[in-house]
Amino acid sequence: MSEQQPAQCAQCSRGIDDADVPVVRGDEWFHFPCWQVLFPADTIRESRKLTRRSRESLDTSRELVERLHALAPAAGHPELLS
Numbered sequence: 001m002s003e004q005q006p007a008q009c010a011q012c013s014r015g016i017d018d019a020d021v022p023v024v025r026g027d028e029w030f031h032f033p034c035w036q037v038l039f040p041a042d043t044i045r046e047s048r049k050l051t052r053r054s055r056e057s058l059d060t061s062r063e064l065v066e067r068l069h070a071l072a073p074a075a076g077h078p079e080l081l082s
């Protein structure tokens with residue numbers, strides 16, 4: 001029995017697994033593409049926040065950069081990767 005809660009996308013009602021990039025908004029979970037469709041303005045804001053954090057913390061920058069690689073092309077902001 002797993003203690004992990006099964007994450008489900010509030011938009012498409014499909015499961016969210018480790019291969020997906022989840023977005024949590026309040027107590028709702030979304031696939032990144034689903035969240036992007038629902039909240040395009042937040043997509044840009046969150047991408048900028050991740051970029052800023054990656055510069056503040058070298059310890060977590062690698063993980064954040066990997067997340068940005070997943071996020072930025074879908075968000076239409078490839079310039080964030082440079």
Ligand SMILES: [Zn+2]
Binds near residue numbers: 009010012030031034
């Ligand atoms: Zn979804």
